[in-house]
Amino acid sequence: MTTEHAQNVELTPSEYIAHHLSFNAQGVNGNTASEGFWVLHYDTLLTSVVLGLLVMGLIWWVARGATAGVPSKRQAFVELVFGFVDDQVKNIFHGDRHSFIAPTALTVFIWVLAMNSMDFLPVDWVAGIVSFFGGEHAKWRIVPTSDINTTFALALAVWFLMIFFSIKAKGLGGWIHELFCAPFGSNPLVWPANFLFNLIEYVSKPLSHSLRLFGNMYAGEIIFLLLGMWAATGLSGTVFGAILGAGWSIFHILIVALQAFIFMMLTVVYLAMAHESH
Amino acid sequence: MNINFTLIAQAIAFAVLIWFTVKFVWPPLLTAIEARQKEIADGLAAAQEGKSALEVAAKKSETTLNEAKQKATEIIGQAEKRAAQIIDEAKGNAKAEGDRIIAGAKAEIDQEVNRAKEGLRAQVSTLAVAGAEKILRKEIDAKAHSEMLAKLAAEL
Numbered sequence: 001m002t003t004e005h006a007q008n009v010e011l012t013p014s015e016y017i018a019h020h021l022s023f024n025a026q027g028v029n030g031n032t033a034s035e036g037f038w039v040l041h042y043d044t045l046l047t048s049v050v051l052g053l054l055v056m057g058l059i060w061w062v063a064r065g066a067t068a069g070v071p072s073k074r075q076a077f078v079e080l081v082f083g084f085v086d087d088q089v090k091n092i093f094h095g096d097r098h099s100f101i102a103p104t105a106l107t108v109f110i111w112v113l114a115m116n117s118m119d120f121l122p123v124d125w126v127a128g129i130v131s132f133f134g135g136e137h138a139k140w141r142i143v144p145t146s147d148i149n150t151t152f153a154l155a156l157a158v159w160f161l162m163i164f165f166s167i168k169a170k171g172l173g174g175w176i177h178e179l180f181c182a183p184f185g186s187n188p189l190v191w192p193a194n195f196l197f198n199l200i201e202y203v204s205k206p207l208s209h210s211l212r213l214f215g216n217m218y219a220g221e222i223i224f225l226l227l228g229m230w231a232a233t234g235l236s237g238t239v240f241g242a243i244l245g246a247g248w249s250i251f252h253i254l255i256v257a258l259q260a261f262i263f264m265m266l267t268v269v270y271l272a273m274a275h276e277s278h
Numbered sequence: 279m280n281i282n283f284t285l286i287a288q289a290i291a292f293a294v295l296i297w298f299t300v301k302f303v304w305p306p307l308l309t310a311i312e313a314r315q316k317e318i319a320d321g322l323a324a325a326q327e328g329k330s331a332l333e334v335a336a337k338k339s340e341t342t343l344n345e346a347k348q349k350a351t352e353i354i355g356q357a358e359k360r361a362a363q364i365i366d367e368a369k370g371n372a373k374a375e376g377d378r379i380i381a382g383a384k385a386e387i388d389q390e391v392n393r394a395k396e397g398l399r400a401q402v403s404t405l406a407v408a409g410a411e412k413i414l415r416k417e418i419d420a421k422a423h424s425e426m427l428a429k430l431a432a433e434l
């Protein structure tokens with residue numbers, strides 16, 4: 001695969017990596033600039049939306065025909081996922097989880113898992129298919145979660161939800177009171193310290209939430225690219241690249257599932273914490 | 279690693295997916311699973327109920343059986359007693375009847391003996407008179423000695 005690639009265009013390693021790591025970016029207002037804020041990564045957006053519709057649509061399709069009697073194997077599988085997510089949420093959040101938090105956790109888990117799983121597709125196959133349809137220089141990054149925009153979008157959405165639920169549970173006054181009076185107490189002398197603490201917490205939550213997922217997926221992708229590059233060096237490189245690629249893929253199954261799970265758990269934990277008053 | 283409009287677009291996609299799940303995916307699954315859980319719980323409760331009912335029934339049948347056995351023993355005892363009583367009664371009756379028959383027979387025998395004695399007496403007196411007649415012939419007047427002969431016959 002990579003060898004084909006190398007035959008077509010003489011690529012230096014850094015060009016190969018750069019090609020695989022650039023987005024299919026286009027300006028929103030019709031301009032072709034790939035810099036600045038008004039730019040859209042079509043690959044990230046399209047892949048993630050298609051995957052989201054696909055996986056949630058599948059579950060919806062099964063859920064629509066769900067029976068309370070003996071479930072089909074398909075329904076049993078969906079219920080397995082449902083029960084897994086529901087159990088996790090039940091252990092963390094002790095309120096009415098069915099109205100919002102549990103479905104959100106299911107969405108996050110399934111969607112992030114699907115997006116992460118794109119990492120299993122051989123990088124150069126994706127590049128090959130894209131260049132077949134879009135020309136030699138067409139770019140398509142297939143793993144939406146290795147785009148920081150995706151992880152930040154999810155983390156920030158959760159962050160806003162967190163603030164929303166915090167205010168909803170405690171009232172605006174209660175929330176502001178908590179900003180200044182937790183964790184050290186309500187003495188006016190410790191107000192600055194409290195506020196600083198809460199500020200750091202509010203900043204660090206979305207950062208760690210999004211960067212953890214992004215870093216893991218990005219690193220995974222880089223490793224695959226390096227192995228792919230090795231495969232272009234000759235026969236022994238191809239053999240070892242394939243063996244190590246297989247090994248890394250198997251290990252990556254764990255990472256993909258684990259990161260999706262961690263992302264879901266953090267979402268639930270943040271939203272549950274927002275409901276608790278200190 | 280540049281932040282751009284993709285972030286907003288992804289956030290919107292995320293919001294839509296959450297809305298879709300909250301609205302269309304979660305409720306039917308929850309309904310189905312909760313309904314099944316309730317059904318299973320009801321089934322288990324019913325099974326438990328049936329089990330306890332069976333236990334009660336078994337206990338009841340045992341007591342009934344014991345009662346029946348006791349009653350049967352009682353009835354058999356009574357029957358044996360009654361049978362013995364009947365036998366005793368029959369024995370008594372038979373003895374009384376036998377005694378009565380024996381008494382009757384004895385009376386009859388006595389009567390027969392007396393009658394035979396009467397007959398013999400009459401015959402003896404006749405024989406005595408006939409003998410005396412043969413011995414004495416004319417010397418004895420039947421009419422004159424009949425009183426003495428009757429007395430003699432009575433003494434025999």
